[in-house]
Amino acid sequence: MDTALSEPASPVAAAGSTVVVCRALAASQHVTLGPLKLDCGVTLDAHRVAFRTYGTLNADKSNAVLICHALTMDQFVADPHPVTGKPGWGDTLVGPGRPIDPAKHFVICANVLGGCMGSTGPLDIRPGTSEPYNLSFPVVTIGDMVRAQAALLDHLGVESLFCVTGGSMGGMLVLQWAATYPERVFSAIPVATAARHSAQNIAFHEVGRQAIMADPEWHAGSYIKHGTRPARGLAVARMAAHITYLSEAALQRKFGRQLQGKDALGFGFDADFQVESYLHHQGKSFVERFDANAYLYITRAMDYFDLAAQHGGSLATAFRGSPTRFCLMSFTSDWLFPTAESREIVRALNSVAANVSFVEVESDKGHDAFLLDEPEMLRTLAGFLRGAGNARGLKP
Amino acid sequence: MDTALSEPASPVAAAGSTVVVCRALAASQHVTLGPLKLDCGVTLDAHRVAFRTYGTLNADKSNAVLICHALTMDQFVADPHPVTGKPGWGDTLVGPGRPIDPAKHFVICANVLGGCMGSTGPLDIRPGTSEPYNLSFPVVTIGDMVRAQAALLDHLGVESLFCVTGGSMGGMLVLQWAATYPERVFSAIPVATAARHSAQNIAFHEVGRQAIMADPEWHAGSYIKHGTRPARGLAVARMAAHITYLSEAALQRKFGRQLQGKDALGFGFDADFQVESYLHHQGKSFVERFDANAYLYITRAMDYFDLAAQHGGSLATAFRGSPTRFCLMSFTSDWLFPTAESREIVRALNSVAANVSFVEVESDKGHDAFLLDEPEMLRTLAGFLRGAGNARGLKP
Numbered sequence: 001m002d003t004a005l006s007e008p009a010s011p012v013a014a015a016g017s018t019v020v021v022c023r024a025l026a027a028s029q030h031v032t033l034g035p036l037k038l039d040c041g042v043t044l045d046a047h048r049v050a051f052r053t054y055g056t057l058n059a060d061k062s063n064a065v066l067i068c069h070a071l072t073m074d075q076f077v078a079d080p081h082p083v084t085g086k087p088g089w090g091d092t093l094v095g096p097g098r099p100i101d102p103a104k105h106f107v108i109c110a111n112v113l114g115g116c117m118g119s120t121g122p123l124d125i126r127p128g129t130s131e132p133y134n135l136s137f138p139v140v141t142i143g144d145m146v147r148a149q150a151a152l153l154d155h156l157g158v159e160s161l162f163c164v165t166g167g168s169m170g171g172m173l174v175l176q177w178a179a180t181y182p183e184r185v186f187s188a189i190p191v192a193t194a195a196r197h198s199a200q201n202i203a204f205h206e207v208g209r210q211a212i213m214a215d216p217e218w219h220a221g222s223y224i225k226h227g228t229r230p231a232r233g234l235a236v237a238r239m240a241a242h243i244t245y246l247s248e249a250a251l252q253r254k255f256g257r258q259l260q261g262k263d264a265l266g267f268g269f270d271a272d273f274q275v276e277s278y279l280h281h282q283g284k285s286f287v288e289r290f291d292a293n294a295y296l297y298i299t300r301a302m303d304y305f306d307l308a309a310q311h312g313g314s315l316a317t318a319f320r321g322s323p324t325r326f327c328l329m330s331f332t333s334d335w336l337f338p339t340a341e342s343r344e345i346v347r348a349l350n351s352v353a354a355n356v357s358f359v360e361v362e363s364d365k366g367h368d369a370f371l372l373d374e375p376e377m378l379r380t381l382a383g384f385l386r387g388a389g390n391a392r393g394l395k396p
Numbered sequence: 397m398d399t400a401l402s403e404p405a406s407p408v409a410a411a412g413s414t415v416v417v418c419r420a421l422a423a424s425q426h427v428t429l430g431p432l433k434l435d436c437g438v439t440l441d442a443h444r445v446a447f448r449t450y451g452t453l454n455a456d457k458s459n460a461v462l463i464c465h466a467l468t469m470d471q472f473v474a475d476p477h478p479v480t481g482k483p484g485w486g487d488t489l490v491g492p493g494r495p496i497d498p499a500k501h502f503v504i505c506a507n508v509l510g511g512c513m514g515s516t517g518p519l520d521i522r523p524g525t526s527e528p529y530n531l532s533f534p535v536v537t538i539g540d541m542v543r544a545q546a547a548l549l550d551h552l553g554v555e556s557l558f559c560v561t562g563g564s565m566g567g568m569l570v571l572q573w574a575a576t577y578p579e580r581v582f583s584a585i586p587v588a589t590a591a592r593h594s595a596q597n598i599a600f601h602e603v604g605r606q607a608i609m610a611d612p613e614w615h616a617g618s619y620i621k622h623g624t625r626p627a628r629g630l631a632v633a634r635m636a637a638h639i640t641y642l643s644e645a646a647l648q649r650k651f652g653r654q655l656q657g658k659d660a661l662g663f664g665f666d667a668d669f670q671v672e673s674y675l676h677h678q679g680k681s682f683v684e685r686f687d688a689n690a691y692l693y694i695t696r697a698m699d700y701f702d703l704a705a706q707h708g709g710s711l712a713t714a715f716r717g718s719p720t721r722f723c724l725m726s727f728t729s730d731w732l733f734p735t736a737e738s739r740e741i742v743r744a745l746n747s748v749a750a751n752v753s754f755v756e757v758e759s760d761k762g763h764d765a766f767l768l769d770e771p772e773m774l775r776t777l778a779g780f781l782r783g784a785g786n787a788r789g790l791k792p
Contacts, residue, residue, distance in 0.1 A: 040663040139663040199647035199671045200639060206672045207636045209665060210679070211607055214628035232610035240603045240636050243596060248731070251595035257702060265700055267436040267535040269605060269692060273699070275595045276602045283606070296665060303669070304661055306653060335644075335731070 016229045017116055017123055017291035020083050024117035025050055027082040028075055033151045036113075042138040045127065049152045050118025051075050051110035054094065055102030057158065062392055064158045065100050066149065067093075067109040068166030068173035070371075071298050072238075072290055074117040077109040078102075083289045092373045099382040100165075104394065108156065112173075113148040114140040114298055116291035120148075122221070123291055134293055135221035142169075142305045146176045150184070162392055163385060165189035167370030168337065169298070172305045175345065178326070179307055179318040187325040187388040189381060192334055192370040194341035195315050195348070196306035201336060204244055205299040208237030212292050221293050234292045235283030242282045247333035247366030251275060308348075315348035322349075325391070326356040327384040329370075329377055336367040357384065412625045413512055413519055413687035416479050420513035421446055423478040424471055429547045432509075438534040441523065445548045446514025447471050447506035450490065451498030453554065458582075458788055460554040461496050462545065463489075463505040464562030464569035466767075467694050468634075468686055470513040473505040474498075479685045488769045495778040496561075500790065504552065508569075509544040510536040510694055512687035516544075518617070519687055530689055531617035538565075538701045542572045546580070558788055559781060561585035563766030564733060565694070568701045571741065574722070575703055575714040583721040583784040585777060588730055588766040590737035591711050591744070592702035597732060600640055601695040604633030608688045617689050630688045631679030638678045643729035643762030647671060704744075711744035718745075721787070722752040723780040725766075725773055732763040753780065 034046035052075040057064060067077050067090060076082065077090035094100045094107055111119035114137070122137035153161070164177045164185055171193025178188045197205075212218055215233030219226045243251075255275035259265070271277040311317035326349055330342040339360050349356040361376045363369040370377070389396065430442035448471045453460060463473050463486060472478065473486035486505075490496045496503055507515035510533070518533035549557070560573045560581055567589025574584045593601075608614055611629030615622045639647075651671035655661070667673040707713040722745055726738040735756050745752040757772045759765040766773070785792065 135665070139665075196653060198644060199651045199653065199669070200642075200644045202653070202669050203635075203639045203647065203671050203675055206667075206669075206675055207632060207639065210628075210635060210676075211610075211632045213665070214607075214611065214632055216612055232606075236603060236607045236610055236632065239599075239606060243599045243603065246596075248594060248596045248734075251599065255595045257592060257595065257598070257705075269531070269535075269609070269696065271602075273595070273598050273602075275599050279599055279602055280606075300665065309653075338644075 016224070017294075018224060020289060020291065021116055021118055021123055023082040024074065024111070028052055028111070028118050030118055031152065031155055033148070033155060036144070036148055036151065038138050038144045039141040040138050044120065044138075047113060047120040047148055048118065048124070049110050049148055051108060051152060052077065052079065053156075054078055054107040055105050057106040057156070061158060062160070062162060063105050063394055064153070064161050065105045065107050066153070066161050066164040066177070067100070067107060068149075068164065068170035068177075069109060069112065070166070070168040070170050071302065072286070072295075073170070074115065075109045075111045078107070081289065084285070089371060092378060093381070099378055099385055104389075105162065106158075108152070108158070110149055110152055112145045112298065114145070114294060114301060116294035122293040122297055123224075132224055134224070137293075137297065139300055139304075140297060141301050142172045142176045143180065143310070145301065146173055146180055149173070149177075150181060153184070160184050160186060162394065163187045163189060163388065165191065165381075167191035168193055168367065169302050171337075172302065175307055175318075176305075178322060178324050179310070182322045182324055185324045186392055187327070187384070189327045189329070189384065190345070191329045191377070192331055192337045192367055194337050195308060195318075195345050197303050198341070202303045204240065205303055207240050209296050209299060211236040211240070212296060218292060223292070229287070230292045231287045234287045234290070234295060237295060238286040239279045239283045242279060244336045245366060245368045247335065247364055249333060249364040250366050253364070315344065316351045319349050319354050320352045322352070322354050324354070325388055326354060327380070328356065328358045329380060330360050331363045331365070331367070331369040331374075332360060333364045334367040334369065412620070413690075414620060416685060416687065417512055417514055417519050419478040420470065420507070424448055424507070424514050426514055427548065427551055429544070429551060432540070432544055432547065434534050434540045435537040436534050440516065440534075443509060443516040443544055444514065444520070445506050445516075445544055447504060447548060448473065448475065449552075450474055450503040451501050453502040453552070457554060458556070458558060459501050459790055460549070460557050461501045461503050462549070462557050462560045462573070463496070463503060464545075464560065464566035464573075465505060465508065466562070466564040466566050467698065468682070468691075469566070470511065471505045471507045474503070477685065480681070485767060488774060489777070495774055495781055500785070501558065502554075504548070504554070506545055506548055508541045508694065510541070510690060510697060512690035517687075518689040518693055519620075528620050530620070533689070533693065535696055535700075536693060537697050538568045538572045539576065539706070541697065542569055542576055545569070545573075546577060549580070556580050556582060558790065559583045559585060559784065561587065561777075563587035564589055564763065565698050567733075568698065571703055572701075574718060574720050575706070578718045578720055581720045582788055583723070583780070585723045585725070585780065586741070587725045587773070588727055588733045588763055590733050591704060591741050593699050594737070598699045600636065601699055603636050605692050605695060607632040607636070608692060614688060619688070625683070626688045627683045630683045630686070630691060633691060634682040635675045635679045638675060640732045641762060641764045643731065643760055645729060645760040646762050649760070711740065712747045715745050715750050716748045718748070718750050720750070721784055722750060723776070724752065724754045725757055725776060727757050727759045727761070727763070727765040727770075729760045730763040730765065
């Protein structure tokens with residue numbers, strides 16, 4: 001399966017997804033595991049998991065923290081991204097003196113199944129062929145991603161997690177972890193998430209997928225063979241999604257109607273407003289680090305997520321008898337995963353007398369707040385982890 | 397300029413924008429007026445206005461009602477659309493026994509300048525050439541659209557409007573009418589609108605424009621010459637926009653996570669969910685009736701709208717001394733033009749002691765509520781128009 005790992009000769013593809021996965025793997029630990037039976041019915045004989053760890057597993061193996069990344073994030077939670085060179089996406093969360101501290105915790109962050117940062121996904125060479133899977137890769141679910149992570153934990157000798165946490169799609173994985181492996185999850189912190197993807201969110205994802213698939217350079221998913229990239233389609237998908245990550249108030253405060261590098265309207269279709277330039281930049285930089293097919297697969301996994309549906313329509317049933325301590329967080333200005341979605345989870349947990357706390361953090365930064373230096377979020381995380389650490393008998 | 401009006405021979409283009417404008421003109425009144433000096437500095441020597449009227453101008457010319465349409469609407473407010481055959485977009489608003497009644501009012505609705513339903517826009521043949529303007533059409537503003545409408549009223553012998561009303565972009569035109577021609581506007585009803593386009597709304601428009609311009613069949617705007625249409629790009633633009641017209645609650649109520657014509661997930665990228673099929677339908681039907689370049693121009697006009705900026709940064713100044721009676725309406729679940737935007741206008745009007753009433757209508761239908769059979773909106777409109785009609789001395 002690792003035949004995909006040599007950097008490609010084609011200069012087009014070299015600027016593309018294949019080189020991204022090569023660099024991601026070079027900067028990661030990775031292991032090939034399997035077999036993995038997927039929700040769609042297909043079994044992957046083998047699957048690679050690319051991951052990063054920070055800190056050391058303690059003697060009684062009680063200090064492991066699994067961090068689950070969001071849609072376009074990756075395993076580089078606390079070190080620089082191998083393509084962009086930017087700091088880890090969670091460097092306010094993980095690090096010395098941070099709520100999750102490698103001096104105390106054994107931190108694990110793995111690229112999700114279906115991703116493009118080294119874990120098995122549509123970029124992998126399809127077994128028995130010399131071509132990438134592309135769209136012949138099976139559609140994976142949040143449940144599949146979690147089972148792949150569980151196999152990684154088995155490999156690492158981690159029977160029980162002190163904590164599993166993540167925001168947005170990461171929060172979906174947290175909920176799935178708690179539902180599927182309650183005995184392996186001592187504490188769980190799902191942030192800015194939902195127990196099922198809403199109609200509006202499915203709709204936004206579908207717009208992004210249609211933008212990608214409308215790009216003739218997508219070639220029905222076979223763009224690597226054609227030496228092309230659906231860069232414009234993927235950029236449009238990212239731009240649309242990016243608006244949903246911010247709040248109207250944040251956009252107004254950051255950009256308002258400020259013009260871009262000139263003092264009068266241009267009466268044309270170039271970027272007149274700063275918010276347009278900002279979006280263009282978001283689209284352009286995204287396509288340099290992400291793969292279009294992986295975007296299709298991961299958005300689809302989110303769309304399919306519905307924890308209640310997995311349990312006969314009852315979300316409470318998903319958590320009945322759970323020994324896990326939960327701490328949920330949402331943000332006042334998050335309209336993608338609004339507080340109401342978190343409250344629904346809290347209500348389900350309360351109805352089965354689970355151990356749950358919930359904080360709605362005041363922020364005008366929209367959904368993206370979960371990735372930012374939000375003091376109230378970080379204080380809440382630190383306090384909850386301190387309490388859970390005491391209960392777990394971790395050294396303070 | 398009317399050389400563009402014969403139906404084209406090319407079967408591709410015949411399914412396209414040119415045939416739409418031909419059918420629109422065949423079903424409309426139209427007049428060529430001019431010259432028209434535009435805000436960008438260009439003067440159009442002549443411009444065509446395509447419009448519909450309903451009812452009769454009374455003897456003292458006091459019963460004219462101008463209806464301003466929204467971004468993708470047109471002059472067919474109260475009769476069937478010439479391409480889709482669907483009822484007029486405003487048939488709950490205009491008709492016998494409706495708040496605006498051709499038995500009492502002389503109703504005028506004109507396609508905006510820059511549009512694709514018969515008024516001069518990027519589809520028109522550029523004077524002195526045999527090619528459409530395409531992107532050489534000047535970028536027009538809401539102010540330009542209003543001046544074109546004022547020229548139409550001059551042509552129709554309407555000095556003073558009893559009322560000007562419209563929702564969304566139509567509401568922007570209403571505000572511009574009241575600010576530019578206060579003596580010509582007895583009453584004004586801006587619905588679900590704003591005095592300036594917000595950063596978030598500019599961002600959504602830019603995503604739509606980028607989707608169109610990313611489509612290789614757009615050909616830098618010259619798709620008619622190439623016998624193509626940027627149908628996929630325009631459909632993506634429409635799908636993204638359509639989500640913003642609805643509320644999360646309405647999407648959840650209408651579609652939730654209901655599957656499309658089957659009882660299990662498809663584990664693929666076809667439409668699994670009803671909300672996806674609905675969006676696909678919205679995109680597909682839109683490209684049959686609308687022109688991609690016109691979409692670029694009209695969205696740009698909305699982006700450029702900033703009534704305060706036209707008046708030294710003070711919205712109140714735009715309305716100082718206004719004799720107009722205003723009635724504003726917004727909808728509780730409209731997140732595209734939220735109530736806060738209407739309140740800002742109301743505050744500006746109050747600060748100059750204008751005659752203003754304001755109603756926030758309870759609705760879960762999002763921005764689209766202004767186009768729907770919303771009893772409270774229609775009752776408010778009817779009541780306000782009755783009172784204004786008494787003050788104007790109209791027969792009840």
